[in-house]
Amino acid sequence: MGDVLLALSIPVLVFGGGIYAACDCWWRRRHPAPPSPYTHRAARLAEQDMLLLAEEIVDDAYAALGPLYDAPAAPPAPGPYGPPTVLSSLPSRPASTPDRAPSPPAAVRKP
DSSP states (O other): OHHHHHHHHHHHHHHHHHHHHHHHHHEEEEEEEOHHHHHHHHHHHHHHHHHHHHHHHHHHHHHHHHHHHOOOOOOOOTTTTTTTOOOOSSSOOOSSSSSSOOOOOOOOOOO
16 A cells, blocks of 8 residues: 555646646736846946946046047148149049939849
């Protein structure tokens, strides 16, 4: 009789665990836990720390490289004969056509 009870107790425990899991799942769906304020607070604090670190990095970079950007660029000195002339004798033309029509397709190359 002891062996029969032992053999039947395993399916009963598995079935009971399944019923418990189903009821627990149902209960948690109907009664969700409120969001923890500690996780939101931790996220805000981490964001503030990250912003402070980024500001420090930018400030250090500006302190090191700022004089390169602050110095005014010297205008090019005019040559002995005035400003340089355009070297190309071709008239300048616009980079694109004024109309908005699509360009014709390219010809097919034969191998």
